[in-house]
Amino acid sequence: MEDIPQEEILELLKAMVNIDSINPPGKEMPMVDLVYKYMVDAGLEVEKVYVAPERYDVIAKLKGKNPEGIIFTGHMDVVPVSDDEIRRWRTDPFSATVIDDYLYGRGSSDMKSGLCAAMVAMKYLKEKNIVPSRDIYLVATIDEEDFMQGSKALAGSHLIEGARSVVVCEPTNLEVCTGSRGRTYGNIFIKGHTGHGSQYGIANNAIFLAHQIVEEMLKRDFEKFRNKDYGKSFWQPLAINAGVEPCVVPDKCTMKIDARLVPGHMPTDIWKEMDEIIENIKKTFQGFNASIEVIDRREPWMTNKDANIIKNVKSSLKKCNLDCKETIFSGTTDGTILRRENRDVIIIGPGDLTCVHKENEKVLIPQVYEAFNLYRHMMVEN
Numbered sequence: 001m002e003d004i005p006q007e008e009i010l011e012l013l014k015a016m017v018n019i020d021s022i023n024p025p026g027k028e029m030p031m032v033d034l035v036y037k038y039m040v041d042a043g044l045e046v047e048k049v050y051v052a053p054e055r056y057d058v059i060a061k062l063k064g065k066n067p068e069g070i071i072f073t074g075h076m077d078v079v080p081v082s083d084d085e086i087r088r089w090r091t092d093p094f095s096a097t098v099i100d101d102y103l104y105g106r107g108s109s110d111m112k113s114g115l116c117a118a119m120v121a122m123k124y125l126k127e128k129n130i131v132p133s134r135d136i137y138l139v140a141t142i143d144e145e146d147f148m149q150g151s152k153a154l155a156g157s158h159l160i161e162g163a164r165s166v167v168v169c170e171p172t173n174l175e176v177c178t179g180s181r182g183r184t185y186g187n188i189f190i191k192g193h194t195g196h197g198s199q200y201g202i203a204n205n206a207i208f209l210a211h212q213i214v215e216e217m218l219k220r221d222f223e224k225f226r227n228k229d230y231g232k233s234f235w236q237p238l239a240i241n242a243g244v245e246p247c248v249v250p251d252k253c254t255m256k257i258d259a260r261l262v263p264g265h266m267p268t269d270i271w272k273e274m275d276e277i278i279e280n281i282k283k284t285f286q287g288f289n290a291s292i293e294v295i296d297r298r299e300p301w302m303t304n305k306d307a308n309i310i311k312n313v314k315s316s317l318k319k320c321n322l323d324c325k326e327t328i329f330s331g332t333t334d335g336t337i338l339r340r341e342n343r344d345v346i347i348i349g350p351g352d353l354t355c356v357h358k359e360n361e362k363v364l365i366p367q368v369y370e371a372f373n374l375y376r377h378m379m380v381e382n
Contacts, residue, residue, distance in 0.1 A: 004369050009120050010103070012038065013368060016112040017096035017105035023077035028142045031076035032056045035119065035140045042123035044138075051142055051153045059159050060138040062122050062379075069135030069163040070309065071343075072122075072375060073151075073334055074115030074170075075144030078107035079357050088359035102362040109351030113363045114169025115140060117350060117371035124376055132379045137163050144334050147296060151334035155341050165309035165344045167378065168335040171351025171363075174322060174370060176313055177329040178346055180336060181230060182300030184267035185238075185258040187293040188213060188274070195249040204287050206253035207242050212285065213255065216277040225265040230300075230328055235259035235270060260330075267297035298332045307344040316377035322370060348374070 021031045032048065032055075039046045039060040049057040058076075061069075081093050091097040093106040103113075122138055124130075137160055141150030154160060190213070192204035214237060226232040235257060242253035259270045271294055278290045303310060317324045330353070335345040350371040351363045 004373055005120060005124065006369055009116060009368060009372055010365060012120060013103060013108070013113055013116045014096035016116055017103065017108050018094060020094045021077050021107070022080040023143060023145045024080070026052075026055055026077065026143060026146070028076045029054050029056070032058055032140075032142070035076065035115075038119060039122070039138065043126050044122060047159065049154060049157070049159065051149050055142045055149070057142060057150045057154055058138070058140040059154070060122060062126060062132060062136040064132035064134040064136060066134035067162045069137055069160075069165075070379070071137045071139050071160060071163045071166045071338065072118040073139040073141065073166060073168055073338065074111050074118060074349075075141045075150065075334060076115070077142055077145050078110065078112075079145050081106055085359050090360055093361070098365070101365050103365055103368075104360060104362045106361055108361050108363040109171040109353070110356035110361070111170050111349060111351065113351050113368045114171065114349030114371060117368055118167075118169050118375050121372050121375040121379060124372075125379055130380060133382045135162055136379050139338075141334050148298075148334060148337055151337035155337050163343065165307070165312075166335055166338045166346070167309070167313075167375070168333045168345060168347040169349035169371070169375075170329070170333050170347050171353050171356060172327070172329065172348050173352055174348060174350060174367060174374065175325040175327050176310070176317070176346055176348050177327055178305070178310060179230070179263060179302035180300060180329040180332060180347065182261035182265070182267065182336070183259065183298045183332040184261065184270050184294065184296065185256065186271070186295045188255045188257055189291045189293065190253040190255070191289040192249070192251045192253070193287065194244065194251040197247040197249060204251070204285075206250045207240075209281075209285065209288055209290070210240065210242070210253040210255055212281050212288075213277055213290070216281065220273060222265065225262055227262040227264065230262040233259065233261045233265045261300045263300045263302050266299055267294075298336045301336065301339060301345065303344050303346060309344045309346055312378055312381045313346055313348060313374075316374055316381050319377050320370065320373050322374065
């Protein structure tokens with residue numbers, strides 16, 4: 001089982017990277033059509049699952065010996081390319097370009113290469129009439145880069161209810177991530193009072209009040225949640241918006257707050273801390289008022305070391321003559337959502353997380369071939 005269809009893998013990956021599937025706004029439909037057609041042509045059971053207008057997940061299934069299946073999942077959307085960023089690209093980000101052993105393009109690492117490798121692996125088993133050890137599902141999702149609507153629509157679906165394990169094909173340089181940080185984010189709305197910009201101190205400047213929140217955030221280092229494998233949790237403001245016009249003291253300020261969490265530190269803990277900060281500032285600054293809008297809560301997780309999927313990937317890596325390096329994933333993925341239905345999750349895929357969401361995103365082509373080989377071994381491993 002060592003023959004690798006390199007040309008097919010590379011041509012499919014090029015076709016995927018050539019598709020501009022940026023999100024927001026959510027332009028995944030050409031990717032949906034490509035994934036759907038490829039899997040149908042491979043002779044697999046395939047369904048499009050409606051999530052929102054012009055936005056569908058794709059599920060493909062290959063029946064195996066055991067109905068307790070494994071999901072291989074990847075998202076079809078990519079982050080946008082800003083006007084400033086595009087000037088720093090050495091290639092057109094939506095025209096897959098091979099330079100030396102690398103394929104350049106938006107989504108090459110995050111994460112069309114992993115999705116591509118899993119798709120070709122399923123097709124390979126079908127063509128060779130190899131019956132996998134258990135039912136295999138390919139789950140291609142929309143909206144992972146924003147609100148994860150795709151995985152949220154599928155997590156409890158009857159279409160994948162038999163699946164007990166999940167392989168998230170995100171870029172890890174083929175290292176095994178057996179856990180992931182959590183994330184929660186939201187808006188803080190700070191209210192002050194307007195006044196003339198020439199009159200200092202007669203109004204409550206909402207930006208000054210927002211500064212009080214930032215000062216208090218810096219004092220809370222979450223040391224008590226430190227984890228030997230994950231480090232410690234942290235939070236930070238990622239955006240601020242305020243101002244009426246240059247001569248008016250702003251009476252409103254919005255801050256976007258983002259927190260990254262280690263296992264044992266839950267999203268609810270973060271917003272309790274923020275509530276405390278707001279209440280404490282109210283005692284000091286008369287007229288201070290602020291409210292919280294939580295946009296999303298993604299809990300951190302760790303998979304039990306004895307889980308079958310971890311045994312599977314370790315055995316498969318050995319058979320593929322690949323090193324078995326265990327680590328944790330610093331971001332959040334669809335795996336966070338899919339595991340809520342009592343599934344064991346790992347993250348392993350081609351590509352390097354350090355080169356994504358930025359100019360000159362690339363993936364090492366031989367590593368994509370290795371991912372294909374690994375995934376097909378995992379699909380037949382008990």
